[in-house]
Amino acid sequence: MIELTDVRKVFPARRGAAEVTAVDGVSLSVAAGEFAGVVGPSGSGKSTLARLVNLLERPTSGRVVVDGQVLTDLDDDGVRKARRTVGMVFQHFNLLDSRTAAGNVEHPLELAGMGRAERRARVADLLDLVGLADRHGSRPGQLSGGQKQRVAIARALAARPKVLLCDEATSALDPASTAGVLDLLRQVRAELGLTVLLITHEMAVVRAVCDSAVLLDRGKVVDGGPLAEVLTRPHSPLAAQLLPAPAVTDTRGDLVRITVTESAPEGRVLRTLAGELGLDVEIVGGSVETVAGRRFGRLLLAVTGDDGRLDPALQRLRDGGSLVERALPGDEPVPVDLTEPEPDPAGQAPAFARLLDSPDVQR
Ligand SMILES: Nc1ncnc2c1ncn2[C@@H]1O[C@H](COP(=O)(O)OP(=O)(O)OP(=O)(O)O)[C@@H](O)[C@H]1O
Secondary structure, three states, rough: OOOEEEEEEEEOOOOOOOOOEEEEEEEEEEEEEEEEEEEEOOOOOHHHHHHHHOOOOOEEEEEEEEEEEHHHHHHHHHHHHHHHHEEEEEEOOOOOOOOHHHHHHHHHHOOOOOOOHHHHHHHHHHEEEEEEHOOOOOHHOOOHHHHHHHHHHHHOOOOOOOOEEEEEEOOOOOOOHHHHHHHHHHHHHHOOOOOEEEEEEHHHHHHHHHHEEEEEOEEEEEEEEEHHHHOOOOHHHHHHHHOOOOOOOOOEEEEEEEEEEOOOHHHHHHHHHHHHHEEEEEEEEOOOOOOOOOOEEEEEEEEOOOOOOHHHHHHHHHHOOEEEEEEOOOOOOOOOOOOOOOOOOOOOOHHHHHHHOOOOHHO
């Protein structure tokens, strides 16, 4: 559904600032119906990448295909029409304060020239879909953050897009509203068969809803793939973000790092090492999380009493499908800081402020 091939975006030098390569040769493929995450530290190019998907930014080079249409081959008018395939949801909702919830959802339908009766029926359906049928007459100022984001999602769905781009859609919300909005995104994905590209700095969000993710660093994809695959990939920087491995601070015995999955649970690993082989096993650290609806964990074990049995035992576990490695200090990627920078003095996150600058978003 979304195919980026070797996409680059270079912002030219401006007002004494040097040229910036915001996106540097990104290739990315998101299948129809997939929920894909884009994560990376501040300034790594996430928002620019989102804007390249619907050509709010034209790439300096490379190809962007959405729903079979080569957007990079279209002229501006063609891009404007094709953009209806892609709905967008922002961190700060971007609602018109002067309009009611219904008026905000109706706005893109008015711009598209839809007749009044049809518009009203569509707005009612959309507000019902996002659980706000009873708030159609409320203005944004009378709604909670979570409700505002629901209105923004209804508005993004108005033109029946096939792709939904969510740029930090839950970053301004409290945990309960975040959970509600994520449930809604899951629901609309299932009901409408949408493809969702979700830009976020919150790994909990990726764990909760994404099927796959990419990790960006300085404009390049440094890791990515289906989450289940990423988590069982040795020394994966993205896995380190999703489920940080316990740090090796203990030098007792032989240290072993295991990745626990539903098909290779920790009970079986511990039974093999301790029960069947009689090794002395201690859990030094670890965590278990639900990722993409499945249970994954990373444990660090200290094994003592090895008299040549450990390596064959580890091999046996590997043969059984477990990711098992001997652990050494500093041999795992350290999670990078993904937290957002403080809002600028105007009270808006920098990426959003730039999005608001765009005449396409204003319309
Ligand atoms: N319109 C622009 N003109 C010049 N430079 C830009 C523009 N938009 C983005 N950049 C630069 O491109 C780089 C990537 O920015 P981008 O906003 O895409 O990163 P990000 O990962 O979304 O960051 P954040 O998480 O802080 O929002 C940054 O160095 C940024 O300053």
